[in-house]
Amino acid sequence: MGSLTTNTFSSLDSDGFTTDSKMVIDFIAEYYKNIENYPVQSQVKPGYLLTKLPDTAPYCQESLEDVLKDVTDSIIPGLTHWQSPNFFAYFQSNASTAGFVGEMLCTGLNVVGFQLDCIPCSYRARIHCNGLDGKDAQAPIYIFVLRKWRWFYASDQTHSTLLKGVKLVGIPSSNFRCLSTSFSSEFSLSPQSLEDAIENDIKAGYVPLFLCATVGTTACGAVDPVMDLGKIARKYNLWFHIDAAYAGSACICPEFRHYLDGIELADSLSMNPHKWLLTNMDCCCLWVQQPRLLIESLSSNPEFLKNNASESNAVVDYKDWQIALSRRFRALKLWIVIRRHGIANLMFHIRSHVNLAKRFESLVAKDSRFEVVVPRRFSLVCFRLKHNDACKASELNRKLLAAVNESGRAFMTHSVVGGLFIIRCAVGSTLIEERHVDDLWKLIQEKATDLVEETGAIGD
Amino acid sequence: MGSLTTNTFSSLDSDGFTTDSKMVIDFIAEYYKNIENYPVQSQVKPGYLLTKLPDTAPYCQESLEDVLKDVTDSIIPGLTHWQSPNFFAYFQSNASTAGFVGEMLCTGLNVVGFQLDCIPCSYRARIHCNGLDGKDAQAPIYIFVLRKWRWFYASDQTHSTLLKGVKLVGIPSSNFRCLSTSFSSEFSLSPQSLEDAIENDIKAGYVPLFLCATVGTTACGAVDPVMDLGKIARKYNLWFHIDAAYAGSACICPEFRHYLDGIELADSLSMNPHKWLLTNMDCCCLWVQQPRLLIESLSSNPEFLKNNASESNAVVDYKDWQIALSRRFRALKLWIVIRRHGIANLMFHIRSHVNLAKRFESLVAKDSRFEVVVPRRFSLVCFRLKHNDACKASELNRKLLAAVNESGRAFMTHSVVGGLFIIRCAVGSTLIEERHVDDLWKLIQEKATDLVEETGAIGD
Numbered sequence: 001m002g003s004l005t006t007n008t009f010s011s012l013d014s015d016g017f018t019t020d021s022k023m024v025i026d027f028i029a030e031y032y033k034n035i036e037n038y039p040v041q042s043q044v045k046p047g048y049l050l051t052k053l054p055d056t057a058p059y060c061q062e063s064l065e066d067v068l069k070d071v072t073d074s075i076i077p078g079l080t081h082w083q084s085p086n087f088f089a090y091f092q093s094n095a096s097t098a099g100f101v102g103e104m105l106c107t108g109l110n111v112v113g114f115q116l117d118c119i120p121c122s123y124r125a126r127i128h129c130n131g132l133d134g135k136d137a138q139a140p141i142y143i144f145v146l147r148k149w150r151w152f153y154a155s156d157q158t159h160s161t162l163l164k165g166v167k168l169v170g171i172p173s174s175n176f177r178c179l180s181t182s183f184s185s186e187f188s189l190s191p192q193s194l195e196d197a198i199e200n201d202i203k204a205g206y207v208p209l210f211l212c213a214t215v216g217t218t219a220c221g222a223v224d225p226v227m228d229l230g231k232i233a234r235k236y237n238l239w240f241h242i243d244a245a246y247a248g249s250a251c252i253c254p255e256f257r258h259y260l261d262g263i264e265l266a267d268s269l270s271m272n273p274h275k276w277l278l279t280n281m282d283c284c285c286l287w288v289q290q291p292r293l294l295i296e297s298l299s300s301n302p303e304f305l306k307n308n309a310s311e312s313n314a315v316v317d318y319k320d321w322q323i324a325l326s327r328r329f330r331a332l333k334l335w336i337v338i339r340r341h342g343i344a345n346l347m348f349h350i351r352s353h354v355n356l357a358k359r360f361e362s363l364v365a366k367d368s369r370f371e372v373v374v375p376r377r378f379s380l381v382c383f384r385l386k387h388n389d390a391c392k393a394s395e396l397n398r399k400l401l402a403a404v405n406e407s408g409r410a411f412m413t414h415s416v417v418g419g420l421f422i423i424r425c426a427v428g429s430t431l432i433e434e435r436h437v438d439d440l441w442k443l444i445q446e447k448a449t450d451l452v453e454e455t456g457a458i459g460d
Numbered sequence: 461m462g463s464l465t466t467n468t469f470s471s472l473d474s475d476g477f478t479t480d481s482k483m484v485i486d487f488i489a490e491y492y493k494n495i496e497n498y499p500v501q502s503q504v505k506p507g508y509l510l511t512k513l514p515d516t517a518p519y520c521q522e523s524l525e526d527v528l529k530d531v532t533d534s535i536i537p538g539l540t541h542w543q544s545p546n547f548f549a550y551f552q553s554n555a556s557t558a559g560f561v562g563e564m565l566c567t568g569l570n571v572v573g574f575q576l577d578c579i580p581c582s583y584r585a586r587i588h589c590n591g592l593d594g595k596d597a598q599a600p601i602y603i604f605v606l607r608k609w610r611w612f613y614a615s616d617q618t619h620s621t622l623l624k625g626v627k628l629v630g631i632p633s634s635n636f637r638c639l640s641t642s643f644s645s646e647f648s649l650s651p652q653s654l655e656d657a658i659e660n661d662i663k664a665g666y667v668p669l670f671l672c673a674t675v676g677t678t679a680c681g682a683v684d685p686v687m688d689l690g691k692i693a694r695k696y697n698l699w700f701h702i703d704a705a706y707a708g709s710a711c712i713c714p715e716f717r718h719y720l721d722g723i724e725l726a727d728s729l730s731m732n733p734h735k736w737l738l739t740n741m742d743c744c745c746l747w748v749q750q751p752r753l754l755i756e757s758l759s760s761n762p763e764f765l766k767n768n769a770s771e772s773n774a775v776v777d778y779k780d781w782q783i784a785l786s787r788r789f790r791a792l793k794l795w796i797v798i799r800r801h802g803i804a805n806l807m808f809h810i811r812s813h814v815n816l817a818k819r820f821e822s823l824v825a826k827d828s829r830f831e832v833v834v835p836r837r838f839s840l841v842c843f844r845l846k847h848n849d850a851c852k853a854s855e856l857n858r859k860l861l862a863a864v865n866e867s868g869r870a871f872m873t874h875s876v877v878g879g880l881f882i883i884r885c886a887v888g889s890t891l892i893e894e895r896h897v898d899d900l901w902k903l904i905q906e907k908a909t910d911l912v913e914e915t916g917a918i919g920d
Contacts, residue, residue, distance in 0.1 A: 009805045011556040011738050012543075012890045014489045021488075024561040025481045028568035029474045061802040064561070071565065075792065082571045083472075090764070095570040096471040101484040101524070103567040105531065107740045108488035110555040111542045160762035161785055167757075168783060170630025218764055274786070278471055280567045281788050297627075302620035304550070304678055304875045304884075323628060323783070325621055326734070328741050332535065342521040345469045415764045424764075430472045 039408025085431040089413040092428025096278035098340035102333030154212040155189035187222035216247025219415035221377030230265025249276035353379040379427040394421035403447040499868025545891040552888025556738035558800035562793030614672040615649035647682035676707025679875035681837030690725025709736035813839040839887040854881035863907040
């Protein structure tokens with residue numbers, strides 16, 4: 001032990017790197033080819049893997065073939081297959097060849113970009129590509145640490161991570177003003193109810209501080225009115241954050257850009273290319289109007305990180321835009337996705353999914369047993385089996401969703417809006433084609449028919 | 461536009477995936493082959509890339525060849541090459557073939573593991589693999605949100621991210637008790653000074669809450685006495701966190717494990733396989749004695765994430781162990797690194813670096829112009845050119861470090877301990893061989909000779 005010459009194992013020689021990596025490329029390509037053969041949602045019981053794998057790490061090296069065999073036999077059967085074209089759950093997590101090779105370059109170069117980042121930025125804005133979250137709504141909240149009497153506003157449709165972020169910086173949940181939305185406004189936040197709440201809070205002696213608007217909510221794809229909310233935020237001097245995690249990608253298409261009208265009033269905006277813009281996990285873009293405020297809250301300047309560039313303020317030290325010190329070179333990945341696709345193909349990608357969602361929506365509309373619960377937004381369709389009795393309707397749709405998912409042929413998730421249990425069909429897999437939407441609908445109809453036979457007629 | 465059949469570009473077809481990915485594999489292999497030809501530290505001026513790249517994203521797709529040409533011509537010359545065997549700065553960021561293919565599988569499968577994670581865990585402990593930070597010291601701090609009169613203790617050698625974490629959860633920096641260390645204790649935190657500080661704070665009416673010990677500090681590799689500090693933590697009921705980000709990897713070797721004696725007294729421990737355990741960025745392991753406390757602080761349970769498994773409490777929902785909701789499958793990467801190397805090769809890897817650091821230390825010791833400032837720990841050697849005048853010594857060593865780094869032939873960084881400016885030689889590149897250490901030393905000697913000629917004799 002201890003001598004460099006007695007060991008024949010090399011962790012990173014060029015030949016071994018090439019051979020092993022290409023074997024894994026073939027493995028992954030094969031996985032994509034067969035992906036429709038797997039049950040979409042994981043069908044295993046929690047803990048099943050513990051019995052399949054050894055208790056201790058091996059003393060000697062094992063072959064890549066053995067490791068890949070275990071991935072095939074033990075890991076893959078335990079997964080939910082997010083890349084399946086039959087995945088319609090949550091929001092999509094788009095993989096692409098360009099995103100993959102971008103990640104390979106990031107991982108191969110393996111640089112730690114906390115400082116001196118000379119990152120290409122197509123938009124000449126200061127956009128921070130981090131991996132913090134599927135919903136990075138909480139990022140700018142860091143700014144508000146230590147401010148007392150803080151008051152936060154968002155609709156009851158806002159993502160749960162906003163509240164998590166608020167709690168994290170030491171602000172009581174009771175300072176979070178959760179404003180009700182309803183079917184009448186398609187679950188969009190009403191500017192009037194916001195202004196009323198702010199006025200009431202001011203009268204009660206509180207200081208309004210932060211407003212989060214969402215473009216494309218998780219539950220049903222609702223869009224808050226950015227322009228009107230932004231004006232209120234300016235009037236009362238609130239920080240105005242726009243969470244466009246999901247639908248921000250759609251706004252590369254001119255026909256969706258109006259949803260961001262008023263964006264110039266925002267203090268910050270986040271969107272996730274790792275959801276709908278073909279950039280493999282993880283990549284979240286955070287734009288901040290005045291980066292100085294974020295940096296003042298998060299900067300640290302220990303001796304070991306000081307250098308001429310950092311001292312000169314000539315560079316953007318992204319470590320001061322985030323919690324962590326270490327950073328992966330995620331911008332490289334997004335840059336490659338944009339260049340390899342070009343805006344034309346990226347718009348085509350978005351529009352294809354929107355068109356498939358429209359197709360699904362029209363299929364639902366044609367079957368009188370079903371209803372589309374809120375108007376389709378982007379590529380998310382929210383629907384349910386109709387029933388006169390609200391309690392029975394929830395139960396029925398819960399059963400329908402379980403039956404679809406347990407079949408392994410597709411995977412959708414649910415949400416509850418306006419007190420109604422609804423099924424969400426989130427169209428967005430990179431590999432999706434028309435036939436997958438058609439098959440999904442057939443599957444749903446089939447399971448609905450079975451259910452009706454079991455449980456008796458559906459009220460109408 | 462809008463029809464699925466008019467577009468010939470496929471984002472993720474198997475053939476394109478294989479061809480493109482293998483081209484990038486060859487590209488990265490070539491990069492590793494030539495890595496010694498690049499200046500180790502980036503030599504470009506901040507902002508240089510802005511002039512090299514277009515202002516706007518392309519409308520049409522570009523070829524992978526064109527993109528890779530720009531990576532070669534524009535991106536790579538702007539990088540600091542962390543994988544260079546001549547990289548001796550900060551702490552290493554180990555790439556390996558196993559880590560790379562593990563990352564490829566993670567990225568290829570592209571699953572979002574926030575729930576229902578059936579992750580293999582070699583140690584049957586509940587270890588959370590996240591990417592939060594190079595130093596995840598702050599992670600368990602989330603637990604302390606909203607507790608008043610909180611008091612934090614750590615040595616003046618603790619990593620800056622601890623203070624960042626404390627600020628983040630809304631605790632004033634003034635509640636952070638930074639305990640002095642010195643040459644006499646090799647910059648290790650003195651249990652007596654800790655206990656004195658705690659006693660004084662209690663008398664003043666404060667409630668001590670959190671103690672962070674470090675095994676292998678960033679500035680000089682110092683090790684705090686885990687057992688003695690742990691006993692004090694128990695006595696006063698403090699949360700006891702061990703930050704073993706760097707040196708935790710070394711503790712896989714029996715001869716280093718004694719540094720963790722007393723670990724059973726810890727409430728949490730973090731270490732970074734992405735530093736010294738051949739796991740490409742990012743992978744940070746966080747162990748928590750009572751996960752319940754972390755989960756209670758961070759859990760959220762929105763409707764759209766509810767399912768039978770999450771409701772049954774039969775699974776570990778890792779979303780509740782972290783800030784973000786989304787999670788990459790990093791455990792897969794670490795698991796492959798462990799299996800492909802086996803413990804034998806991992807220990808060999810650590811010992812090789814320690815032996816090379818010993819070699820460097822003995823080279824420094826043989827040249828009377830130099831001194832090793834603190835005893836070498838693990839693979840970190842802290843040294844400097846001697847000078848009678850403290851101010852001139854700092855200036856001299858600053859110039860020496862700049863001369864070495866500007867040569868492009870190696871990259872080291874500095875720190876300041878006990879008021880002294882010291883140069884850090886952190887041995888740890890995956891690709892390092894004996895000759896790189898010898899060349900580094902020759903380079904340092906050569907630049908030192910130049911400096912002495914320029915500035916006159918060095919006092920002794």
